[in-house]
Amino acid sequence: MSKQVATSSIAMPHYLVALAARERWNKVEITFWLALLAVYFVLPGYLMFASQILITGLFALSLDLILGYAGIVTLGHAAFFGLGAYTAGLLTKWGLGEPVAGLLIAGAVAGIFGYMTSFLVLRGKDLTRLMITLGISQLLYEVANRATDLTGGVDGLQGIAVGKILGLFSFDMGGKTAYLYVLGVSSLLFVLVRALITSPYGLSLRTIRENPQRALAIGIPIRSRLTNIYTFSAMLAGIAGALLMQTTQFVAIDIFNFQRSADLLIILIIGGAATLYGGFVGAAVFMIAQDRLASINPEYWLFWLGILLIVSTLYLRGGLLGALRRLMQLAQRARKGGRS
Amino acid sequence: MLNFLGILFDGLAYGTLLFLISVGLSVTLGLMGFINLAHGVFAMVGGYLLVVLMGRFGMGFVASLPIIFVVVALASLVLERTLYRPLYKSSHLDQVLMTVGIIFVAVAGATYFWGAGQQPVAIPDWMSGQLPVAGLDLSRYRLFLMGVGAIITLLLVFGLERTRFGARVRASVERHRTAEAMGIHVERVFQLTFAIGSGLAGLGGALGVNVLGLDPGFPLKFLVYFLLIVVVGGPGKVIGTLLAALLLGVADTAGKYYVPETGAFVIYIAMIVLLLLFPNGLLGRSKVI
Numbered sequence: 001m002s003k004q005v006a007t008s009s010i011a012m013p014h015y016l017v018a019l020a021a022r023e024r025w026n027k028v029e030i031t032f033w034l035a036l037l038a039v040y041f042v043l044p045g046y047l048m049f050a051s052q053i054l055i056t057g058l059f060a061l062s063l064d065l066i067l068g069y070a071g072i073v074t075l076g077h078a079a080f081f082g083l084g085a086y087t088a089g090l091l092t093k094w095g096l097g098e099p100v101a102g103l104l105i106a107g108a109v110a111g112i113f114g115y116m117t118s119f120l121v122l123r124g125k126d127l128t129r130l131m132i133t134l135g136i137s138q139l140l141y142e143v144a145n146r147a148t149d150l151t152g153g154v155d156g157l158q159g160i161a162v163g164k165i166l167g168l169f170s171f172d173m174g175g176k177t178a179y180l181y182v183l184g185v186s187s188l189l190f191v192l193v194r195a196l197i198t199s200p201y202g203l204s205l206r207t208i209r210e211n212p213q214r215a216l217a218i219g220i221p222i223r224s225r226l227t228n229i230y231t232f233s234a235m236l237a238g239i240a241g242a243l244l245m246q247t248t249q250f251v252a253i254d255i256f257n258f259q260r261s262a263d264l265l266i267i268l269i270i271g272g273a274a275t276l277y278g279g280f281v282g283a284a285v286f287m288i289a290q291d292r293l294a295s296i297n298p299e300y301w302l303f304w305l306g307i308l309l310i311v312s313t314l315y316l317r318g319g320l321l322g323a324l325r326r327l328m329q330l331a332q333r334a335r336k337g338g339r340s
Numbered sequence: 341m342l343n344f345l346g347i348l349f350d351g352l353a354y355g356t357l358l359f360l361i362s363v364g365l366s367v368t369l370g371l372m373g374f375i376n377l378a379h380g381v382f383a384m385v386g387g388y389l390l391v392v393l394m395g396r397f398g399m400g401f402v403a404s405l406p407i408i409f410v411v412v413a414l415a416s417l418v419l420e421r422t423l424y425r426p427l428y429k430s431s432h433l434d435q436v437l438m439t440v441g442i443i444f445v446a447v448a449g450a451t452y453f454w455g456a457g458q459q460p461v462a463i464p465d466w467m468s469g470q471l472p473v474a475g476l477d478l479s480r481y482r483l484f485l486m487g488v489g490a491i492i493t494l495l496l497v498f499g500l501e502r503t504r505f506g507a508r509v510r511a512s513v514e515r516h517r518t519a520e521a522m523g524i525h526v527e528r529v530f531q532l533t534f535a536i537g538s539g540l541a542g543l544g545g546a547l548g549v550n551v552l553g554l555d556p557g558f559p560l561k562f563l564v565y566f567l568l569i570v571v572v573g574g575p576g577k578v579i580g581t582l583l584a585a586l587l588l589g590v591a592d593t594a595g596k597y598y599v600p601e602t603g604a605f606v607i608y609i610a611m612i613v614l615l616l617l618f619p620n621g622l623l624g625r626s627k628v629i
Binding site for chain 2: 120130266307
């Protein structure tokens with residue numbers, strides 16, 4: 001497709017050219033993923049931390065699908081993350097220690113739960129959605145809190161030995177295998193998400209977000225599209241949760257906390273919603289800052305996080321990537337202006 | 341039976357507190373369609389103000405209450421001007437993020453100054469203890485709460501139904517644009533109702549220290565309660581909010597008493613079911629936000 005466009009772009013209407021350009025991987029994107037691979041060689045001491053950032057980025061990407069692209073506001077995305085983590089944890093505890101199978105099953109469980117709850121969530125508008133998503137995640141927190149035999153309660157499931165990946169590679173102490181495993185899974189899922197978003201399907205989601213009436217008028221089945229993407233997003237979140245459990249070999253009930261859902265929203269907003277990479281950038285910035293500031297004092301961190309939220313909603317639109325893009329546009333305009 | 345009456349009584353007192361705190365949120369939502377998750381912060385500030393006024397300045401319990409109302413109302417005016425107003429026309433997501441930011445700052449601040457523990461407040465002797473009424477031992481303090489709640493409800497209803505300002509508020513809630521076209525300065529109406537609502541939340545927070553508890557997690561712990569009451573009661577409706585608050589108060593108390601092992605289940609399940617059954621609020625015909 002992209003080759004055809006390149007050869008016959010003169011005859012193509014401009015909007016088709018633009019659409020085709022969106023599909024192509026540009027240099028910045030390729031550099032981004034190569035840089036992540038380079039982390040493995042350059043920063044061997046930080047691989048555990050780096051894999052956690054990647055996992056959070058993947059989790060944020062799942063939120064981006066429904067919040068950034070489909071416009072569904074949620075305060076309870078941690079429900080799916082936690083569900084995935086617990087599924088993977090319990091599977092390992094019960095003897096199915098192979099990580100990839102664990103991921104698939106965790107994703108399926110979270111996806112099924114997402115599909116079932118999507119009908120509750122999609123009924124209302126923003127405020128109702130906020131409350132129902134919040135309620136569902138708090139409900140899961142309570143369930144995990146009560147079923148201590150199953151979940152280990154506040155202490156969580158500890159010291160679960162995760163098996164070898166595909167029976168070949170075992171996790172090591174330095175987190176080398178874990179990092180490559182997380183990077184492999186995230187990049188694979190990212191390619192999938194990217195293809196989804198650049199497809200006509202992805203465009204229809206944006207149409208729903210921007211103008212539901214028009215979307216309906218041009219024949220987009222709104223309800224089924226939203227159910228669909230909500231389920232997919234839940235599945236991704238579940239896989240991210242399972243990854244976290246497998247690489248840290250630990251999961252406790254605070255995985256369902258309100259704080260986690262709120263943090264995730266913040267991460268996505270810092271990075272920039274509906275940008276695909278916003279989640280990863282936001283996760284890196286957020287977690288490095290948290291690592292530095294929270295070690296001084298957790299209250300200190302919460303305070304500055306609050307200030308950051310207030311300031312960024314009032315003054316910094318579109319997150320870091322949005323600001324960066326505006327900067328680049330300005331530079332481009334300056335260059336063009338200089339030439340003519 | 342007596343047992344049941346006791347629970348009903350406790351639940352109604354609890355509901356009264358929830359009403360005092362949430363009625364302001366109802367106005368914010370009904371008038372401006374602003375999703376203010378930080379409303380509980382005003383209640384928490386009221387509670388801590390009571391602790392400071394009574395502890396550091398040695399003021400009486402009852403004497404502190406009007407001061408708290410005024411201080412919280414004035415503080416909320418400043419916030420409305422600087423933080424809320426720029427986001428009236430923004431997306432709900434922006435409003436959610438900004439108000440979550442306020443919650444975080446408030447939680448961190450409260451922990452910094454008062455620590456993470458519960459704050460006790462000594463209520464005066466004449467208000468503590470029980471009052472035997474027809475074989476039931478009723479807590480004097482809860483009777484006092486219900487009295488305050490009844491007076492404030494009457495004042496609110498009178499203010500809304502019988503005064504010119506109340507008519508402006510109702511007109512603005514009903515149809516924002518038309519009200520503006522009729523020459524009502526909706527933003528100013530909103531400013532004043534926002535301040536009154538926040539003051540009431542502060543008052544409710546102060547009165548509730550002994551019933552709801554007071555710790556830095558307060559705004560998050562009760563967030564669901566406030567939102568639920570407002571949505572079920574119908575945004576901008578005083579009587580609807582009162583009914584929803586009392587209903588929720590009784591249901592929550594009864595749930596904790598009869599089936600303690602379910603804990604917070606009741607409230608979340610009640611929320612999901614109520615929202616599905618009454619997407620437009622208990623009394624119907626409210627704005628869907």
